[in-house]
Amino acid sequence: MDRPTFRISGYIGAGWNTASALAEFLAAHSSRDVDVIVNSPGGDAFEGAAILAEAEAHGRVRFRVRGIAASSASLLICGGASVLMHPAAFWMAHHPWSIIAGDADALRKEAELLEKVGRTDAEIYSRFSGQPVPRVESWLAAETWLNAEEAIALGFADGLDGDAQPEAPAEHDYTKHSAAPSALQRQARENGWAAVPSEPKGGEQ
Numbered sequence: 001m002d003r004p005t006f007r008i009s010g011y012i013g014a015g016w017n018t019a020s021a022l023a024e025f026l027a028a029h030s031s032r033d034v035d036v037i038v039n040s041p042g043g044d045a046f047e048g049a050a051i052l053a054e055a056e057a058h059g060r061v062r063f064r065v066r067g068i069a070a071s072s073a074s075l076l077i078c079g080g081a082s083v084l085m086h087p088a089a090f091w092m093a094h095h096p097w098s099i100i101a102g103d104a105d106a107l108r109k110e111a112e113l114l115e116k117v118g119r120t121d122a123e124i125y126s127r128f129s130g131q132p133v134p135r136v137e138s139w140l141a142a143e144t145w146l147n148a149e150e151a152i153a154l155g156f157a158d159g160l161d162g163d164a165q166p167e168a169p170a171e172h173d174y175t176k177h178s179a180a181p182s183a184l185q186r187q188a189r190e191n192g193w194a195a196v197p198s199e200p201k202g203g204e205q
Helices: 019-028 045-058 072-079 104-129 133-142 148-153 182-190
Strands: 005-009 034-040 061-070 082-085 090-093 144-147
Touching (some): 005 019, 034 072, 045 061, 045 072, 045 104, 072 090, 072 104, 082 148, 090 133, 090 148, 104 133, 133 144, 144 148
Parallel strands (some): 005 034, 034 061, 061 082, 061 090
Antiparallel strands (some): 090 144
């Protein structure tokens, strides 16, 4: 029997890429194994964490990464019972960041919040992969990009999704990530994605 399927495509927090939309889908299939297809460059960190929590609570979610699972998208798949990646897909994790304007106090508070979120993220990645927290923190600091085989070897995915149809990575300006694979940066330039506005307001990657 085919599994009910939900798609997360594009920025986390935009459109149907929300915890509330996933929760409604999961409630309709509370006793079923389900698939959630992910092709996302990231987005709102808090929304990603909420999606993770919904998947964990259901307990029978298989995430299938096609194209890319980056930033908050790579975090949310840690809530799955299992994670498969298409052989051509990419995975990326980094420290959360945000854009803010304000006085010194506001900037300090934002920095403290980002540090807390970063520590929590590292613990989640560690719990899912079995990698030590300090090692994960070093990968977040470096903005780490992995192909499917590397992600599997490090415990961030369980296997290859070789039967799935390949998908191009979700639209995003990959040129603003200096560590991004050259193929992604080239794709962003060739498709004009470098001119695409950044994530939804309030989003934190």
